[in-house]
Amino acid sequence: MSSYAEVAAALTAARGALPDSAADRARDAVESVAALLAEAGSRAHSAFVAAVDDRMSSVLEVCAEVRCGLEGDLAEVEELRSPQWRATALKEKWIAERDRPPSPVFGRRVGPQVKEPFTARTLWVDKHKQTADGHYRANNAAQAAHLDGTDEEGKSVFLPGLDANRIALDAAQRADEAGLWAETKAVVEFDSVVGVHAKTGRPTTIVNVYRRETKTIHACPGSPK
Amino acid sequence: MSGYDQAVQNLSAAREALPGALVQEVLSALRTVAGHLAAAGVVRYDGLLSQADSDAGTALSACEEIARGLDEDIARTQQLMSG
Numbered sequence: 001m002s003s004y005a006e007v008a009a010a011l012t013a014a015r016g017a018l019p020d021s022a023a024d025r026a027r028d029a030v031e032s033v034a035a036l037l038a039e040a041g042s043r044a045h046s047a048f049v050a051a052v053d054d055r056m057s058s059v060l061e062v063c064a065e066v067r068c069g070l071e072g073d074l075a076e077v078e079e080l081r082s083p084q085w086r087a088t089a090l091k092e093k094w095i096a097e098r099d100r101p102p103s104p105v106f107g108r109r110v111g112p113q114v115k116e117p118f119t120a121r122t123l124w125v126d127k128h129k130q131t132a133d134g135h136y137r138a139n140n141a142a143q144a145a146h147l148d149g150t151d152e153e154g155k156s157v158f159l160p161g162l163d164a165n166r167i168a169l170d171a172a173q174r175a176d177e178a179g180l181w182a183e184t185k186a187v188v189e190f191d192s193v194v195g196v197h198a199k200t201g202r203p204t205t206i207v208n209v210y211r212r213e214t215k216t217i218h219a220c221p222g223s224p225k
Numbered sequence: 226m227s228g229y230d231q232a233v234q235n236l237s238a239a240r241e242a243l244p245g246a247l248v249q250e251v252l253s254a255l256r257t258v259a260g261h262l263a264a265a266g267v268v269r270y271d272g273l274l275s276q277a278d279s280d281a282g283t284a285l286s287a288c289e290e291i292a293r294g295l296d297e298d299i300a301r302t303q304q305l306m307s308g
Contacts, residue, residue: 010265017261019254022247026284029244033291036242040235045294048287052244055284059251062277066258066270073267 008077015070020063027056111162112190112205114174121173123166131165136172136211138165142218146195156204156221158195167194168219171209185210187222195221229306233299240295245288252281 030052037045114120121133131138145152148160158164167190175186186209193203206222259274 007265010261011267014258014261014265014267017254017257019251019258022250022254023281026244026247026251029242029247032242033239033244036235036239040232040239042232042236042239042298044298045291048291048294051287052248052284052291055280055287056244056248056251058280059255059277059284062273062280066273069270 004077008074011070011074011077015067015074018063018067020060020067023056023059023063027053027060030056112167112192112194114170115189115191115205116174116178118174118177120170123169130216131169133169133173135176136169136215136217138168139212139216139218140165142210142216143168146218146220154198156195156198158221159193162194164219167207168209168217171207171219172211172217175209181211184212189225197221197224200224229302233302233306236295236299236302240292240299243288243292243295245285245292248281248285248288252278252285255281 030049034046034049034053037043037049121135123131123133126132126137128137130140143164144150145155146157147164148157150157158167171186171188171190174188175181180186180188188207188209190205190207193205194207195204196202197204197206200223202224204221204224206224207219208222209217209219211217255274255278259271259278262268262270262274
């Protein structure tokens with residue numbers, strides 16, 4: 001089973017097949033049996049009658065729990081069926097499953113790292129209020145289009161809480177050292193997810209970094225591997 | 226109607242009202258649910274469904290036990306009536 005639609009169909013079928021109605025009717029029936037036996041003055045089977053009632057009650061509880069779980073699963077699958085929702089869901093899941101990244105400290109690297117180990121340069125904020133490493137400066141305006149919450153449609157965005165400028169500068173340094181530049185663009189792999197790729201809606205560990213002659217750079221999440 | 230007649234009638238009605246078929250239906254439905262979930266690759270409900278399956282199995286055995294007991298009770302009461 002490969003598609004979300006098929007999974008949704010199977011979950012819907014499972015929910016529809018839950019036997020809570022039959023278990024409920026079985027409990028009603030066993031109640032009638034108990035009343036008839038009491039009228040006949042028979043107590044010989046009361047333990048078995050109580051057992052049936054108890055077990056059906058337990059089945060009903062399981063049905064309720066599974067039904068509740070399946071409702072949640074179906075809602076999630078429905079969201080995942082749409083690429084746009086899928087991107088949002090993945091992003092939210094990513095954020096929910098890990099602690100919010102700590103605020104970046106210059107000279108230290110937090111969050112995703114360039115996959116190949118390297119000695120990163122020290123970063124600082126220059127007089128133009130741009131993050132810099134002595135070789136490049138991050139272009140805040142160009143970078144803004146790739147930050148979470150951007151109004152621009154079709155733009156790949158970094159995960160909220162990540163320092164996109166730091167990622168761009170690390171990627172540029174790595175591109176310098178490994179000779180990854182193809183004219184103005186380089187593609188650098190990181191060791192964990194950096195953002196969501198707009199075209200596919202998939203999380204990605206790839207960063208595309210762009211440089212200008214003025215040595216200003218910006219980066220965006222690239223096509224996932 | 227004698228006391229024995231009434232007792233036989235009640236026991237027979239209780240025998241008829243036993244929910245064996247319904248419990249069987251529950252068991253079968255639980256297995257259908259498990260099949261759908263397995264097809265979807267969902268395993269998180271396996272424990273719950275297995276527990277429900279076991280409960281329904283126990284309930285079915287209890288129904289069969291009650292049915293056997295009631296059959297004997299009815300036969301015994303009818304013997305008393307004819308004797």
